Amino acid sequence: MGRWPAAITMGAVTAGFSAASLFLLDGQEMMKELRGWMEKRRFVRRYLLPIADRPDRTGTALRTGAIPFSIMFMSPFIRGVTYNLFQMRRIPAYGLSVGGSIPHSLFWTGIVLGSAWGAAIKPALQWLWRAVIVPGADLAWDSGVMPVLELL
Numbered sequence: 393m394g395r396w397p398a399a400i401t402m403g404a405v406t407a408g409f410s411a412a413s414l415f416l417l418d419g420q421e422m423m424k425e426l427r428g429w430m431e432k433r434r435f436v437r438r439y440l441l442p443i444a445d446r447p448d449r450t451g452t453a454l455r456t457g458a459i460p461f462s463i464m465f466m467s468p469f470i471r472g473v474t475y476n477l478f479q480m481r482r483i484p485a486y487g488l489s490v491g492g493s494i495p496h497s498l499f500w501t502g503i504v505l506g507s508a509w510g511a512a513i514k515p516a517l518q519w520l521w522r523a524v525i526v527p528g529a530d531l532a533w534d535s536g537v538m539p540v541l542e543l544l
Contacts, residue, residue: 395506396498403497410468410489414475423476430477444478463492464499 417423430436443454455478462471471492475485 395502395509399498399502399506400494402501403494406468406497407490407493410472410493411486413469413472414486414489417472417476418482423473426473427477459488463488463496468493 431441443451443458445451446454462474466474468489471489472485475489480488
């Protein structure tokens with residue numbers, strides 16, 4: 393399939409998951425209970441809720457600065473949960489969560505996984521095949537351990 397078509401396909405699939413999770417979580421009582429539980433946690437109360445609840449320009453700047461982090465490092469479901477917990481309006485939440493799936497997949501599937509495949513995973517599998525599997529199969533074939541395959 394190729395690196396970039398696979399990344400776009402993965403982005404489309406995760407965009408669907410993101411839209412479904414946002415749709416299913418919207419208005420759920422569980423989200424209010426989860427936010428109440430999180431408000432009891434010191435880290436959340438000290439660092440995250442001031443960003444989410446601050447109505448001034450500084451809060452807007454902090455939330456805007458958090459968008460690239462949420463797109464690049466959160467899965468589609470976690471993005472949906474986060475945007476719901478921060479009580480983001482529906483249209484921006486859908487736009488960022490669903491639209492963020494494409495750059496997320498282009499980065500992680502296209503660049504990170506594609507580079508890891510080309511630089512480390514594929515050469516390691518080729519070495520394993522040449523150094524371990526082929527000699528073991530040749531040994532098994534020559535010693536008569538696999539006579540059934542000769543009939544095929």
